[in-house]
Amino acid sequence: MCGIVGYTGPREAYPVILKGLKRLEYRGYDSSGVALLNNDLQVYKKKGKVAELEESLIGKNVSAHIGIGHTRWATHGEPSDRNAHPHLSASGRLAMIHNGIIENYALLKKDLVNKGYQFHSDTDTEVLLNFIDDIQQNNNSTLEEAVRIALKRVVGAYCILLIDRQDPETIIAARKGSPLVIGIGKGEHFLASDASPIIEYTKEVVYVNDYELAIVRPDELILKNIGNEKVTPYITKLDMELAAIEKGGYDHFMVKEIFEQPKTIYDCLRGRLDSTAGTITMSGVQNYIEELKNANRILIIACGTSWHAGLVAEYIIEELCRIPVEVEYASEFRYRNPIINKGDVIIAISQSGETADTLVAIDNAKEKGAIIFGVVNAVGSSIARASHAGAYTHAGPEIGVASTKAFTGQLAVLTMMALKIAYEKKTISDERYKNLLIELDAVPEKVDAILKNAEEVKIIAEKYKDCSDALFLGRGYNFPVALEGALKLKEISYIHAEGYPAAEMKHGPIALVTDQLPVYFVATKDSYHEKIISNMQEIKARKGKVIAIITDGDTVSPTLADDTFAIPTADEIIAPMLSVIPFQLLSYYVGIAKGLDVDKPRNLAKSVTVE
Ligand code: G6P
Numbered sequence: 050m051c052g053i054v055g056y057t058g059p060r061e062a063y064p065v066i067l068k069g070l071k072r073l074e075y076r077g078y079d080s081s082g083v084a085l086l087n088n089d090l091q092v093y094k095k096k097g098k099v100a101e102l103e104e105s106l107i108g109k110n111v112s113a114h115i116g117i118g119h120t121r122w123a124t125h126g127e128p129s130d131r132n133a134h135p136h137l138s139a140s141g142r143l144a145m146i147h148n149g150i151i152e153n154y155a156l157l158k159k160d161l162v163n164k165g166y167q168f169h170s171d172t173d174t175e176v177l178l179n180f181i182d183d184i185q186q187n188n189n190s191t192l193e194e195a196v197r198i199a200l201k202r203v204v205g206a207y208c209i210l211l212i213d214r215q216d217p218e219t220i221i222a223a224r225k226g227s228p229l230v231i232g233i234g235k236g237e238h239f240l241a242s243d244a245s246p247i248i249e250y251t252k253e254v255v256y257v258n259d260y261e262l263a264i265v266r267p268d269e270l271i272l273k274n275i276g277n278e279k280v281t282p283y284i285t286k287l288d289m290e291l292a293a294i295e296k297g298g299y300d301h302f303m304v305k306e307i308f309e310q311p312k313t314i315y316d317c318l319r320g321r322l323d324s325t326a327g328t329i330t331m332s333g334v335q336n337y338i339e340e341l342k343n344a345n346r347i348l349i350i351a352c353g354t355s356w357h358a359g360l361v362a363e364y365i366i367e368e369l370c371r372i373p374v375e376v377e378y379a380s381e382f383r384y385r386n387p388i389i390n391k392g393d394v395i396i397a398i399s400q401s402g403e404t405a406d407t408l409v410a411i412d413n414a415k416e417k418g419a420i421i422f423g424v425v426n427a428v429g430s431s432i433a434r435a436s437h438a439g440a441y442t443h444a445g446p447e448i449g450v451a452s453t454k455a456f457t458g459q460l461a462v463l464t465m466m467a468l469k470i471a472y473e474k475k476t477i478s479d480e481r482y483k484n485l486l487i488e489l490d491a492v493p494e495k496v497d498a499i500l501k502n503a504e505e506v507k508i509i510a511e512k513y514k515d516c517s518d519a520l521f522l523g524r525g526y527n528f529p530v531a532l533e534g535a536l537k538l539k540e541i542s543y544i545h546a547e548g549y550p551a552a553e554m555k556h557g558p559i560a561l562v563t564d565q566l567p568v569y570f571v572a573t574k575d576s577y578h579e580k581i582i583s584n585m586q587e588i589k590a591r592k593g594k595v596i597a598i599i600t601d602g603d604t605v606s607p608t609l610a611d612d613t614f615a616i617p618t619a620d621e622i623i624a625p626m627l628s629v630i631p632f633q634l635l636s637y638y639v640g641i642a643k644g645l646d647v648d649k650p651r652n653l654a655k656s657v658t659v660e
Pocket residue numbers: 352353354355398399400401402403404407450451452653654655656657
């Protein structure tokens with residue numbers, strides 16, 4: 050959460066920072082601000098989205114060649130101008146931005162208050178900043194030294210950028226737990242939470258590691274560890290195009306990303322799946338095939354939509370590989386002293402690769418000797434780097450806050466993994482294996498066919514957009530899709546929605562059914578079809594509105610449903626990659642019909658880098 054940008058070099062810093070903040074707004078949009086250093090240190094900040102900051106600065110002197118900027122997802126202190134970053138130190142000498150949480154801030158604040166410091170915000174950031182300022186003044190040390198001393202006393206997560214009024218060329222940066230990328234230009238440097246603000250200027254970047262400190266000047270990048278030893282920066286070449294982070298003619302990132310799925314799923318399968326030869330090539334899986342094949346248990350850890358992908362994977366891996374699978378919320382897993390035995394494998398799923406809970410859960414499991422397999426979208430991200438092995442989903446940058454194309458990418462990777470392990474383990478017949486490879490190969494085309502009928506979903510969305518609640522029901526492989534459908538609708542349209550296993554609905558949610566309640570079913574033709582038909586009857590008998598995702602050619606379901614949307618036939622293992630698409634479209638069209646900001650829904654952030 051929170052996006053940070055910094056620039057030092059010959060360009061005007063403000064336009065670089067402003068554009069960067071707009072690209073990072075998916076990380077939080079409660080407030081934003083910039084600190085610019087020319088002869089003077091100017092700090093401008095504003096509650097609300099970056100556009101509001103931009104408007105408030107029209108006509109102001111924003112000329113500078115060094116600056117830092119921040120877009121905030123509030124943790125300590127409500128969204129307001131005064132809690133917005135950057136913060137200025139009491140001496141007025143330093144400005145700082147921060148992504149993360151300082152857990153022991155109250156203790157540090159108490160000491161500072163005793164020394165006479167006054168605070169102008171409710172943030173933990175202002176406390177850390179004054180703590181650094183205090184060390185610098187008392188020890189007469191350089192800013193770099195003061196930061197290093199301060200961070201040794203800090204408990205929590207951070208990525209911080211500081212500028213010093215008395216040093217008009219240098220940005221000091223440090224990270225632990227929150228991401229930081231430094232772009233290397235010719236006589237200039239760019240700093241950001243991810244590569245999107247940098248890509249336009251340079252493709253050479255350094256991913257800063259935890260407990261590293263960077264001293265960044267136009268012509269110089271020095272990396273040190275917290276013990277003050279120099280670290281050689283490892284330069285990575287970005288494999289990302291500017292077009293991938295722009296809307297490309299669509300009104301919103303969310304709809305662009307939904308419609309990109311035939312291509313992103315194809316990109317994910319490409320080079321890995323060869324249905325003619327009957328092979329799956331995944332080097333990460335191959336390198337750990339013995340551990341995966343012989344795993345006593347697979348533990349999947351993730352959050353949000355990625356957790357739903359994990360639930361689908363549980364069904365697939367247990368069915369195909371006959372390995373027991375447990376799926377855990379990372380935030381629960383990390384705090385409950387889980388039992389991890391020799392022979393357990395952890396699969397961590399994450400779009401951003403930066404989710405704090407997932408990252409810490411991985412670290413904990415690693416300490417207990419588990420093997421970590423990462424299924425990650427963001428290349429070079431912290432989770433990708435913390436994993437022993439992994440497979441990227443190759444969905445490209447996902448910018449809409451609600452995850453769409455990353456989910457289908459995750460399913461594609463996890464299905465290929467399961468097939469590969471099952472084949473090696475001989476828990477799948479040759480015939481079923483080959484059939485499933487052919488089925489997987491056909492997914493991009495089938496998703497394309499679904500998207501061609503998007504207008505039908507729009508009509509359904511118009512019809513039910515004003516309902517205050519909704520129920521999503523599914524069984525088997527499609528139960529997690531029901532959860533995902535409910536999550537999408539909640540996130541994007543603010544309609545209260547619950548996802549449930551269709552049969553379990555009788556144990557509670559059925560009490561909510563009235564003739565006003567839309568109940569969305571995944572009723573595709575699979576081994577649960579007859580059962581789900583009965584569940585539809587049960588809702589119909591209570592006058593609920595039934596909207597069903599059905600398989601092309603099904604003539605029974607439409608007789609029970611008020612509205613249907615047909616998707617192509619597919620093996621039930623593959624079906625979730627198709628059945629989720631109408632639900633993604635539904636939430637998008639409902640959100641649009643209600644005039645909401647679908648790319649930046651209320652209170653959410655895409656990359657949750659605080660626990
Ligand atoms: C946030 C996002 C979700 C995402 C979840 C997990 O809540 O809004 O779309 O599913 O984080 O993020 P990750 O990057 O780990 O998949």
